[in-house]
Amino acid sequence: MKVYPNPNYGTFTIETGNSIRKTIELTDLTGRIVYKETTDGETINMNITELANGIYHVRISSENGIDIIKVVKQ
Numbered sequence: 001m002k003v004y005p006n007p008n009y010g011t012f013t014i015e016t017g018n019s020i021r022k023t024i025e026l027t028d029l030t031g032r033i034v035y036k037e038t039t040d041g042e043t044i045n046m047n048i049t050e051l052a053n054g055i056y057h058v059r060i061s062s063e064n065g066i067d068i069i070k071v072v073k074q
Helices: none
Strands: 002-004 011-015 022-027 033-039 043-047 054-062 065-073
Antiparallel strands (some): 011 043, 022 033, 022 054, 054 065
């Protein structure tokens, strides 16, 4: 899995490399879910320009397991 650019200015791309149905959750450092989507796309373009600058966690869960990636918005 790839997330780029990281750090970013509010837009970034997630490449999963598979078309399995997955749930994407973006949480802030307090654990509050600020974005949630279910998709089967291999490439997901995220736009978080409306969120405050800081550190977020992208949690991607599917039948293959769970990946959590730290993303920094500048």
